[in-house]
Amino acid sequence: MKLKILVVAGDGIGPEVTNEAVAVLQDVAALGGHEFTFTERRIGGVAIVQDGTPLPADTLNEALASDAVLLGAVGGNEFNSLPPDKRPEAGLLQLRAALGGFANLRPAFAFKELAVNSPLRPEIVDGADIMFVRELLGGLYFGQPRAWDRDKGESWNTMRYTRDEVARVARIAFKLAQGRRKKLTSVDKANVLEVSQLWRATVNEVAAEFPDVTLEHQYVDAMAMHLMNQPRNYDVVLTENLFGDILSDESAVITGSLGMLPSATIGGKVDLYEPVHGSAPDIAGKGLANPLGAILTGAMILRLTAGLEAEAMAVRTAVRTVLENGGRTADLMRGTNPQGYNLLSTTAMGAQVRDTLKQILAKRDTLV
Ligand SMILES: NC(=O)c1ccc[n+]([C@@H]2O[C@H](COP(=O)([O-])OP(=O)(O)OC[C@H]3O[C@@H](n4cnc5c(N)ncnc54)[C@H](O)[C@@H]3O)[C@@H](O)[C@H]2O)c1
Ligand SMILES: CC(C)[C@H](C(=O)O)[C@@H](O)C(=O)O
Numbered sequence: 001m002k003l004k005i006l007v008v009a010g011d012g013i014g015p016e017v018t019n020e021a022v023a024v025l026q027d028v029a030a031l032g033g034h035e036f037t038f039t040e041r042r043i044g045g046v047a048i049v050q051d052g053t054p055l056p057a058d059t060l061n062e063a064l065a066s067d068a069v070l071l072g073a074v075g076g077n078e079f080n081s082l083p084p085d086k087r088p089e090a091g092l093l094q095l096r097a098a099l100g101g102f103a104n105l106r107p108a109f110a111f112k113e114l115a116v117n118s119p120l121r122p123e124i125v126d127g128a129d130i131m132f133v134r135e136l137l138g139g140l141y142f143g144q145p146r147a148w149d150r151d152k153g154e155s156w157n158t159m160r161y162t163r164d165e166v167a168r169v170a171r172i173a174f175k176l177a178q179g180r181r182k183k184l185t186s187v188d189k190a191n192v193l194e195v196s197q198l199w200r201a202t203v204n205e206v207a208a209e210f211p212d213v214t215l216e217h218q219y220v221d222a223m224a225m226h227l228m229n230q231p232r233n234y235d236v237v238l239t240e241n242l243f244g245d246i247l248s249d250e251s252a253v254i255t256g257s258l259g260m261l262p263s264a265t266i267g268g269k270v271d272l273y274e275p276v277h278g279s280a281p282d283i284a285g286k287g288l289a290n291p292l293g294a295i296l297t298g299a300m301i302l303r304l305t306a307g308l309e310a311e312a313m314a315v316r317t318a319v320r321t322v323l324e325n326g327g328r329t330a331d332l333m334r335g336t337n338p339q340g341y342n343l344l345s346t347t348a349m350g351a352q353v354r355d356t357l358k359q360i361l362a363k364r365d366t367l368v
């Protein structure tokens with residue numbers, strides 16, 4: 001099959017981790033006789049410096065002409081004094097809005113090999129497998145008005161949702177739950193916010209279309225606690241933009257590292273793929289970044305945009321096998337006795353995944 005992928009590697013560890021994801025996808029294409037083409041464009045801080053804007057028109061045009069966009073990360077400390085609409089992060093928000101994907105799927109899967117990395121007890125995290133569905137185009141991120149009136153010493157952001165915006169993302173979450181363990185937890189703050197009351201009422205309405213799915217509601221503050229106490233209780237977790245941002249990073253505690261988390265954004269003109277983590281300025285350029293979140297994001301491209309389910313599974317199996325064999329980036333060493341593990345750089349981890357993947361795909365071909 002043919003696939004045109006735009007790579008916007010961005011800032012910090014973005015280029016380091018996307019390089020590894022692209023190399024994995026190139027191997028999948030070569031071994032399977034698929035034609036994947038990769039184009040690179042600038043976004044974020046690197047684009048501010050070189051083009052004067054965090055989302056150059058040329059990047060956006062290329063994105064709109066692609067089947068999928070793979071983003072590394074944006075942001076850096078040198079931009080911290082800029083107002084939000086001028087920062088590298090603004091380029092990412094503009095890209096998300098232009099591509100139109102509103103359902104951001106953030107799976108948090110606890111590989112059992114990494115249970116020891118979690119500060120939670122292994123018996124709590126082992127087997128946890130949550131699909132967060134984060135609404136990505138509404139809420140405080142995009143609501144108007146937004147401003148900081150320096151003279152008055154007052155600032156505003158607006159949390160706004162329409163019924164249709166909630167219903168369309170809820171339908172995606174219910175459909176995902178139907179294909180999984182048939183449980184949906186919708187997270188809001190309906191005890192305080194009108195927006196959350198509309199959210200909850202709309203989710204209840206949509207639930208009537210999916211009678212086989214069990215729906216429960218949780219307040220976001222309690223959910224932050226439940227996630228740590230009993231992560232295995234959750235299947236699909238649906239929530240609005242900012243709550244989803246926060247809870248998905250929290251789920252890094254379950255998976256052992258933020259560097260393990262992939263994401264895919266669907267429902268728009270072009271699918272957008274990004275690991276959940278940011279540009280990690282504290283470790284950028286040192287070969288310390290864990291590329292597995294980006295590589296698993298590549299697997300989501302294979303599954304969701306390319307429809308190559310077996311190849312997506314093979315990538316995941318390759319990741320698991322490398323972990324089983326003791327391969328660890330530095331972030332995955334935390335909490336472990338280093339003996340018995342191989343400390344790998346970003347590129348060495350990518351290479352191990354690819355070597356293992358080649359073996360898996362070669363075996364599969366002999367079986368077919
Ligand atoms: N999608 C994105 O582009 C995105 C997402 C989140 C944050 N950001 C931006 O990134 C910048 C840094 O933000 P932050 O430090 O709060 O969050 P971060 O996700 O960049 O890093 C948080 C912590 O996790 C570690 N970490 C993150 N990814 C890792 C990986 N792959 N391997 C190993 N360790 C990893 C970092 O070293 C750091 O200690 C900010 O400008 C922020 O706005 C961008
Ligand atoms: C960088 C920022 C705009 C982004 C978000 O808040 O959506 C990030 O934290 C994420 O989780 O993708």
Ligand SMILES: [Mg+2]
Pocket residue numbers: 245246249276
């Ligand atoms: Mg985030």
